[in-house]
Structures are given as C-alpha cells and as structure tokens.
Amino acid sequence: MNDALSQLQPYPFEKLRALLADARPPADKRPIPLSIGEPKHPSPAFVAEALASNLDQLAVYPTTLGLPALRESIVAWCEGRFGVASGWLDPARHVLPVNGTREALFAFTQAVVNRRDDALVVSPNPFYQIYEGAALLAGATPHYLPCLEENGFNPDFEAVPTDVWQRCQILFLCSPGNPTGALIPLETLERLIALADEHDFVIAADECYSELYFDEGAPPPGLLSACAALGRKDFKRCVVFHSLSKRSNLPGLRSGFVAGDADILKAFLLYRTYHGCAMPVQTQLASVAAWNDEIHVRANRDLYRAKFAAVLERLAPVLDVGLPDGGFYLWARTPGDDTVFARELFAREHVTVVPGSYLSREVDGVNPGAGRVRMALVAPLEECVEAAERIRAFLGA
Numbered sequence: 012m013n014d015a016l017s018q019l020q021p022y023p024f025e026k027l028r029a030l031l032a033d034a035r036p037p038a039d040k041r042p043i044p045l046s047i048g049e050p051k052h053p054s055p056a057f058v059a060e061a062l063a064s065n066l067d068q069l070a071v072y073p074t075t076l077g078l079p080a081l082r083e084s085i086v087a088w089c090e091g092r093f094g095v096a097s098g099w100l101d102p103a104r105h106v107l108p109v110n111g112t113r114e115a116l117f118a119f120t121q122a123v124v125n126r127r128d129d130a131l132v133v134s135p136n137p138f139y140q141i142y143e144g145a146a147l148l149a150g151a152t153p154h155y156l157p158c159l160e161e162n163g164f165n166p167d168f169e170a171v172p173t174d175v176w177q178r179c180q181i182l183f184l185c186s187p188g189n190p191t192g193a194l195i196p197l198e199t200l201e202r203l204i205a206l207a208d209e210h211d212f213v214i215a216a217d218e219c220y221s222e223l224y225f226d227e228g229a230p231p232p233g234l235l236s237a238c239a240a241l242g243r244k245d246f247k248r249c250v251v252f253h254s255l256s257k258r259s260n261l262p263g264l265r266s267g268f269v270a271g272d273a274d275i276l277k278a279f280l281l282y283r284t285y286h287g288c289a290m291p292v293q294t295q296l297a298s299v300a301a302w303n304d305e306i307h308v309r310a311n312r313d314l315y316r317a318k319f320a321a322v323l324e325r326l327a328p329v330l331d332v333g334l335p336d337g338g339f340y341l342w343a344r345t346p347g348d349d350t351v352f353a354r355e356l357f358a359r360e361h362v363t364v365v366p367g368s369y370l371s372r373e374v375d376g377v378n379p380g381a382g383r384v385r386m387a388l389v390a391p392l393e394e395c396v397e398a399a400e401r402i403r404a405f406l407g408a
Contacts (some may be wrong), residue, residue: 120145192335200237
C-alpha cells in the first residue's frame, strides 16, 4: 500500500460523527443540518431537460478534452465574468472540463508536484481538506498559512518567509474562503502572481464559491481578473478551478472546469488521459446550458441574501458572527470550546454545525479554527430561521 495513506487525517465529518455518536437529541425536534455545504436550492429545470434530452449520448465514449461547445461556453463565461479580453483564452488550450473541483484539485496536485524531499504545497488554514490530502499523496509537505480575524481571515502573505516561497510548488487559494467567506483583494492576487514569477510556483485558485456574493453590482475578482489587469494573456503559472455545484445548485452533476496556463494544462491533460476521468457527453451538454445562463444564478444569490439577513438578524445580537464577503457559510465565534458548543447544540437543539478546529491544523500551538464553528446556510429559509431560533434558545437568549 501507498505509505502516504497513513499520513491522512480523518475527514472533518468523520470527526463530527464521532463527536456526536452518543448524543441523544430531542425526538420532538426535527434535525437541521448546517454542517455539510451541499446546496439545497432547486436545480435549474432547463439543465435537467438538457441532460435528459441527450441520454442517447450514453452510447458515446467522451474525450478527456471535452466538447468544443463546452469549452467555448466556458471561455465566453470567463470573458464576461472576469473581464478577460476576447481571444486571450483559447478554448483548445486554456480550458479543461473536470468532474467537479474536488476531483480536479486532487488530480492537479498529482500532476504538478515534482516529488522532491523539500517540496511544499502551501494553503490557507483553515482549509478544504483535499489540499492537504492531495499534497501528502503527491509526496509533498503541506504548509499552512493561518487565516486570522486581524487579517480579514486571509493569510498574511507578506509574513511568509522567503524559504517557504522557494520550496513552494503549489499555492492553493480559496476565494471566497471555505469556511471564512473572505475574499482575496485584486491587489493581493497581483502581488501573489509576482511572487510566483519570482519563485517559480503555480497558483491554484479554488473559486467554486465565486458566484455567491451580496453586492450584485460588484462581483468579486478572481485570479483571471488579476491576469487581465496585468495584461498577462499567457496566464503563466495561474490556474483557476470553477464548478456548477454552488453556482447552479448542481452538486450531483459533477461538472466544473480548470482554466489558465496552457503549458500546465497540456501536462494536466496528459495526466487526465491516463487518469480516465472524462466527463460524460450528456453531462457536458447539460453544462453548456448552465454556463450560458445567468438568470438562475442571480435568483440563487437572492435566496442566499434572504437567508443571511434573516439568520443574522437573530444571531448577531447573541453570537459573535457577521456577514461574510461571499459564500454560504457563517464563521461564528463560540462562547467557549468549539467542540463542546457543537456537541451540546446538537444534543439539546438537534442542530448540526462543524467545529472550526476540525477544519484547521494546529501550527506552533495555534489552531486558527479553534473557538469557532462553521454553519452552512444551505437549508431552506424556514429551516435556517428555525435553526437560528434554536441557537438563540441554546445560548439562553
């Protein structure tokens, strides 16, 4: 067996199940899970129709590179969303369809990391668990950058030692962040590109929450925005990951894309050809329909705005929590130990949240997620409101 498997830590939800295993919540209160970030809004009917109307494509082997129509729709979306000039992104060279960003983030790390003893994969802390697992299984060492409140829940990139940048092979970004919801400013992205050029590492920007924001007139920037602002039409050392899961409420479609540096994607395509992970043709055609429509995405944001407003109206007076920059999580400070808070809330109110310490790693005696919990506002509005009322009761408010 691969001895690196022994280095993998239990997934946060495994820890959560163990924490709650012997708790007995009130039988008269329905369970309200605010733990797993699985969108619960209705999937667009027109996407389901596109999928169903192309089931004859089950008889066709898909190609790893994907259909030109899908790659062209992705390029058009990137140009409109991130201000990339027409013609900069070549659908044949700068875009690859993937079966969701989770699969792609893991596979990308295996393809990019050069297995040297001193290789680092740098990520925010707290972080999406795939970053760490992918690094370990690629033979690299994870290096964690704390996301603290005093720095807007973003890493303090200026405090990173030069030797870390020199050993870094991949820098993972997540904006809006999971679980913090923090956005990385455009000027910071531009500074990171300069650091990548100086130290020769790849920036892998996980932007699967990018379409969940609150100001309709100010969509948040992404790594492609920074490339556009810098006139960086080759997207050198820059790769972005996007998905239809959160944007379009299609987590079960397993559809996303990777875009950016053509040389890196050429090597990644080679890896994926052997990996055997081509997206089914009918899924690709349904994805074209999703990427070509923004009406359902705006409606989706409206639903989240309503839930954040209603929940924060009830929780902000009794809990240290505020509106994030984006995403669908609340990153709340607990009035004590986060694991005790999560367990007792479940036991007394049948509401499930994730302890922040389960989403982070302790470095130099500090776990930046300790004393916080993540709440995913994915349930319907009435359930989110009911959960907020139960949390108020739990806090004695």
